[in-house]
Ligand code: NDP
């Protein structure tokens with residue numbers, strides 16, 4: 001039986017993680033939860049899992065910080081599913097301990113990946129679906145065999161060039177941007193998916209998780225979100241991972257990897273059937289969505305620039321969600337850091 005501390009329990013990844021913990025009471029036990037401001041939702045989870053006050057952390061109200069909460073609630077497995085830059089202090093604390101970290105908060109690796117790799121004492125197991133697939137695929141080949149690593153992107157709600165030409169970007173609403181075609185996610189990452197900044201961050205995340213040069217990675221738009229990643233070997237073979245777009249699978253894999261087990265047979269998600277499916281792949285439109293170019297530039301300039309990119313994006317997304325700036329302005333504000 002492994003104990004789990006779940007940070008960001010009330011969010012999209014947090015809720016899916018709870019589903020898995022509920023499904024395997026014989027394997028794992030929730031011993032603490034943290035959230036931002038949604039007290040009712042957090043307390044409801046606390047009640048369901050019989051947690052005491054000291055095992056529940058609400059950032060808006062707690063006098064102590066999240067680092068202290070983590071130190072007081074040691075677990076066998078940590079899950080960091082806090083969104084945005086707010087998730088970074090928790091990662092920095094957890095990596096000082098030896099137990100594995102199942103990491104959804106990609107911002108930690110984007111802004112501090114070099115530092116984290118240099119100082120971590122624990123294993124970091126990605127939850128992000130593309131990186132979960134990459135890790136799985138890379139475990140099947142020798143490092144020297146790898147020619148390319150394909151990172152797939154849905155293209156977001158504004159993929160259609162005819163319907164959403166760049167000239168219309170200043171009129172796109174928050175509602176349009178939150179309407180993701182294939183994934184159901186929290187607000188921040190949904191906007192990041194619409195700008196393709198999510199993919200840009202995922203490139204940096206992959207650079208920090210796996211030890212390959214930037215030229216190895218290739219981002220490809222795959223609107224159906226069925227293939228999550230692919231690895232091309234020098235012999236011309238390409239291996240791909242396919243599954244229904246649901247975060248339950250990468251979360252389960254991450255948790256069971258942390259338990260040093262495979263995902264049990266009784267785990268089930270909607271089965272993906274390839275029959276009658278049209279899987280398509282397209283080039284990324286860097287002109288309408290310059291996010292990936294920003295990420296490459298930031299990687300070139302170093303970790304400090306990656307932090308600036310992260311910060312400029314976090315700020316811009318919040319302003320856009322408050323309807324204070326337009327969709328087009330998100331890119332303009334970020335571009336200024338270069
Ligand atoms: P949500 O917005 O749905 O949830 C965010 C969670 O973080 C909530 O529980 C929120 O609490 C909590 N939180 C916010 N601020 C703080 C804080 N200062 N201290 C403690 N908790 C806080 O986000 P997602 O679940 O969508 O995403 C979480 C992370 O996972 C992000 O980094 C995202 O990039 C990554 N990710 C998400 C995927 C997805 O499919 N959703 C896929 C891959 C990665 P409250 O409810 O109280 O505000």
Ligand code: MG
Nearest residue numbers: 128129130202
């Ligand atoms: Mg992803």
